[in-house]
Amino acid sequence: MPENAPPQTAEPETxxxxxxxxxAPWTRVLWTCVAAFALWLxxxxxxxxHNAQVSPVGTRRTVALDLLGPIAATxxxxxxxxxxxxxxxxxxxxxxxxxxxxAVTVIGPGHRRATLPRRPTGKGGHTTGPPTTVPDITHPxxxxxxxxxIVGDSLGIDMGGPLQxxxxxxxxxxxxxxxxxxxxxxxPDYFNWPVELQGDLASARPQVVVIMMGANDPQDFPGxxxxxxxxxxxxxxxxxxxxxxxxxxxxxxxxxxxxxxxPMQNPQLSAEMSDxxxxxxxxxxxxxxxxxxxxxxTLLGTAQGAYAPFITNSAGEVVxxxxxDGIHLTPAGGEVLSQLVLNFLRGPLHFVLP
Amino acid sequence: xxxxxxxxAIFFAIAxxxxxxxxxxxxxxxxxxxxxxxxxxxxxxWSYCLLLVATTAIAFxxxxxxxxxxxxxxxxxxxxxSCAGLLGLLGWFKYYGFLSVNIDNFTHVLGLGHAVPLLxxxxxxxxxxxxxxxxxxxxxxxxxxxxxxxxxxxxLYLSFFPHLLAGPIVRGHELLPQLRRKRDPRSxxxxxxxxxIMAGLFKKVVISSYVSGAIVQPVFTAPAQHSGxxxxxxxxxxxxxxxxxxxxxxxxAIGLALLLGIRFPVNFDAPYTARNLQDFxxxxxxxxxxxxxxxxxxxxxGSSGSEGRTVRNIMITMVLGGLWxxxxxxxxxxxxLHGLGQAVGHVRxxxxxxxxxxxxxDGPVRIWVQRFLTFQFVCLGWVxxxxxxxxxAFALLGRVFSGWGRPSPLVTPLLVLVVVGTVVSxxxxxxxxxxxxxxxxxxxxxxxxxxxxxxLLGITTFGPVGxxxxxxxxx
Numbered sequence: 046m047p048e049n050a051p052p053q054t055a056e057p058e059t060x061x062x063x064x065x066x067x068x069a070p071w072t073r074v075l076w077t078c079v080a081a082f083a084l085w086l087x088x089x090x091x092x093x094x095h096n097a098q099v100s101p102v103g104t105r106r107t108v109a110l111d112l113l114g115p116i117a118a119t120x121x122x123x124x125x126x127x128x129x130x131x132x133x134x135x136x137x138x139x140x141x142x143x144x145x146x147x148a149v150t151v152i153g154p155g156h157r158r159a160t161l162p163r164r165p166t167g168k169g170g171h172t173t174g175p176p177t178t179v180p181d182i183t184h185p186x187x188x189x190x191x192x193x194x195i196v197g198d199s200l201g202i203d204m205g206g207p208l209q210x211x212x213x214x215x216x217x218x219x220x221x222x223x224x225x226x227x228x229x230x231x232x233p234d235y236f237n238w239p240v241e242l243q244g245d246l247a248s249a250r251p252q253v254v255v256i257m258m259g260a261n262d263p264q265d266f267p268g269x270x271x272x273x274x275x276x277x278x279x280x281x282x283x284x285x286x287x288x289x290x291x292x293x294x295x296x297x298x299x300x301x302x303x304x305x306x307x308p309m310q311n312p313q314l315s316a317e318m319s320d321x322x323x324x325x326x327x328x329x330x331x332x333x334x335x336x337x338x339x340x341x342x343t344l345l346g347t348a349q350g351a352y353a354p355f356i357t358n359s360a361g362e363v364v365x366x367x368x369x370d371g372i373h374l375t376p377a378g379g380e381v382l383s384q385l386v387l388n389f390l391r392g393p394l395h396f397v398l399p
Numbered sequence: 400x401x402x403x404x405x406x407x408a409i410f411f412a413i414a415x416x417x418x419x420x421x422x423x424x425x426x427x428x429x430x431x432x433x434x435x436x437x438x439x440x441x442x443x444x445w446s447y448c449l450l451l452v453a454t455t456a457i458a459f460x461x462x463x464x465x466x467x468x469x470x471x472x473x474x475x476x477x478x479x480x481s482c483a484g485l486l487g488l489l490g491w492f493k494y495y496g497f498l499s500v501n502i503d504n505f506t507h508v509l510g511l512g513h514a515v516p517l518l519x520x521x522x523x524x525x526x527x528x529x530x531x532x533x534x535x536x537x538x539x540x541x542x543x544x545x546x547x548x549x550x551x552x553x554x555l556y557l558s559f560f561p562h563l564l565a566g567p568i569v570r571g572h573e574l575l576p577q578l579r580r581k582r583d584p585r586s587x588x589x590x591x592x593x594x595x596i597m598a599g600l601f602k603k604v605v606i607s608s609y610v611s612g613a614i615v616q617p618v619f620t621a622p623a624q625h626s627g628x629x630x631x632x633x634x635x636x637x638x639x640x641x642x643x644x645x646x647x648x649x650x651x652a653i654g655l656a657l658l659l660g661i662r663f664p665v666n667f668d669a670p671y672t673a674r675n676l677q678d679f680x681x682x683x684x685x686x687x688x689x690x691x692x693x694x695x696x697x698x699x700x701g702s703s704g705s706e707g708r709t710v711r712n713i714m715i716t717m718v719l720g721g722l723w724x725x726x727x728x729x730x731x732x733x734x735x736l737h738g739l740g741q742a743v744g745h746v747r748x749x750x751x752x753x754x755x756x757x758x759x760x761d762g763p764v765r766i767w768v769q770r771f772l773t774f775q776f777v778c779l780g781w782v783x784x785x786x787x788x789x790x791x792a793f794a795l796l797g798r799v800f801s802g803w804g805r806p807s808p809l810v811t812p813l814l815v816l817v818v819v820g821t822v823v824s825x826x827x828x829x830x831x832x833x834x835x836x837x838x839x840x841x842x843x844x845x846x847x848x849x850x851x852x853x854x855l856l857g858i859t860t861f862g863p864v865g866x867x868x869x870x871x872x873x874x
Contacts, residue, residue: 088852369521
């Protein structure tokens with residue numbers, strides 16, 4: 046311990062320059078800051094307006110758009126917004142990223158060619174029906190590894206991290222994780238998952254795609270007119286988007302595994318997750334080729350399907366599987382789902398993984 | 400409420416105006432600052448405010464009781480009960496879940512079943528920080544280093560929003576006198592304040608976010624997927640990330656307080672230039688380091704006893720310091736590593752003195768080697784600090800030794816530049832920064848407005864949308 050540390054009383058002046066620093070009355074400081082903020086607002090308003098547009102439908106979004114609209118229009122009229130847009134173009138920040146900013150993206154190493162099918166598929170344990178997609182390879186090797194793509198939202202990150210690591214630990218799988226916080230299929234204006242997935246499929250050329258997504262989807266589709274969550278029209282549109290996304294994931298011949306949402310601590314959110322799961326499960330059975338839906342509902346909940354922050358694992362140990370927010374998964378919770386997917390690959394899909 | 404948000408910008412504009420308008424009226428000023436601080440804290444969830452009220456009440460009653468108690472035994476008892484109350488709150492909210500799982504698993508192994516009820520207790524943001532401030536307040540009164548404060552002063556001392564969420568851990572004798580006197584509204588040290596705020600925002604929003612997304616998260620998430628070089632850069636990158644995140648927060652907090660006419664203690668002093676671990680803890684999270692020294696290490700006996708007792712005291716202090724950060728074995732290992740490193744340094748220094756050996760002459764090579772080795776040891780600790788579990792930490796460390804000869808696409812020239820540049824930037828003398836602040840303060844208002852807006856534009860343009868919360872909010 047630094048017993049001889051110098052005594053600290055308050056932030057010290059560090060040199061003679063500190064005394065030469067000019068002070069100012071608070072009113073001048075206030076106006077300087079307000080003027081700087083206003084100038085920044087004028088320069089940055091189009092970006093702020095875009096961020097407001099892609100935020101959840103509600104009063105806050107409406108007010109923000111009303112306030113920012115005239116400022117952004119002025120910025121564009123004066124060509125001031127070009128400073129930001131040109132900078133974004135120069136730094137390559139114009140791609141498909143949430144809110145047009147940086148986010149969590151984990152990309153795996155380089156990819157290898159697919160190999161021929163080796164063994165037919167078997168029956169699934171947690172699936173809505175027997176898996177029917179024939180995997181391209183079931184005996185991957187270090188020289189010719191299985192290519193797995195994992196995509197999802199923040200719960201997809203919670204599951205995808207441990208899964209990516211567990212798959213990499215087999216030594217015969219190259220796993221790519223592309224998961225984004227606060228994303229889903231309801232708001233492509235915020236983050237366009239179909240576009241992102243197309244890019245992932247092209248670059249990773251996966252033989253297995255694992256998807257865990259939906260926690261952010263219980264929200265209105267922005268209009269006009271807005272389509273409220275839980276309305277019949279919402280259900281139809283959401284089912285269409287899920288089906289299209291599933292088909293896109295399997296369009297290259299990959300086996301698709303969709304991991305359902307677990308129960309949530311908040312009863313309303315939990316009911317919403319149940320609704321989302323129902324749509325996902327239904328579409329998994331309807332799309333062609335069918336998608337393997339793995340339910341996490343009772344695995345990360347009680348036998349009755351209620352929320353459970355702690356579960357007892359096969360060794361009889363108590364493990365904390367949920368974070369205190371009652372939504373996300375702890376690393377141990379992610380590991381539970383990782384094992385669910387791994388067991389499904391090894392069992393019903395007959396992949397031989399060390 | 401997070402500092403780098405639109406909500407906070409509006410909040411602070413109101414707080415700044417109210418602060419100076421009510422400055423001539425101490426009573427209304429204090430009440431308004433308390434109200435604003437509670438709004439700031441309650442922005443996430445109002446229930447948290449009740450805990451802050453409870454902490455303030457325990458500290459106030461404790462301070463009054465200690466001060467009124469006659470005789471050393473009663474004073475000590477009153478102080479002990481007050482500290483137990485404060486630590487009880489912290490323990491319940493922060494450690495119950497961790498302890499219950501570990502106790503249950505232990506009793507299960509012994510065949511005693513699950514002995515403790517399992518409850519998931521939500522950790523209120525900032526509880527570790529204001530609990531430590533409340534503890535220091537009661538103990539300082541017990542030590543007769545501080546007079547008990549009036550309830551309104553104590554409430555403001557504990558809740559004052561610039562330090563509330565993640566420090567600095569300001570002591571009573573530093574802040575309470577400032578809250579009692581009027582500030583000079585014609586002499587705001589705005590150049591330093593604005594510099595600190597902009598530098599803090601840049602570190603947090605641009606550097607920390609970039610390094611986190613570019614290397615730290617990918618490698619810590621799946622170490623087995625990454626090469627040895629990427630693992631090394633992930634550890635170095637986390638050193639940069641947490642420094643920019645936490646010192647960035649602190650810079651903003653100090654700058655905001657300065658705009659309100661209040662001075663906070665410094666919390667960071669170029670920590671990666673440290674030449675040994677003792678030196679590191681004089682430069683990293685200084686207000687926590689001195690808290691642990693004054694309220695734990697020295698009461699345990701410090702270094703005044705035998706070598707064995709000193710080593711024990713260092714280990715206890717650092718392990719508990721690790722646990723302060725979070726209820727997980729990774730933090731225990733992190734604290735133990737720092738304790739072990741300091742204990743070895745202490746024993747070596749004592750050994751030299753005992754054998755009558757002269758101090759080793761400092762040369763540039765020796766200084767740089769010491770700095771390099773200290774930084775590597777600190778990074779080793781950071782691996783445990785950031786890991787999701789011990790197995791995750793060992794997996795990453797394993798890759799450092801086994802993952803060579805593989806491609807390292809995440810180690811880009813930009814990443815190397817940012818990581819190395821951030822560490823090297825700590826060698827810039829603070830006098831140069833002071834000169835820049837002085838030069839800024841002498842500019843005309845129009846120039847200042849232009850520079851400030853350009854700085855903001857740079858930060859918001861190069862930073863991500865939706866900045867992640869500060870790492871130390873978790874503690």
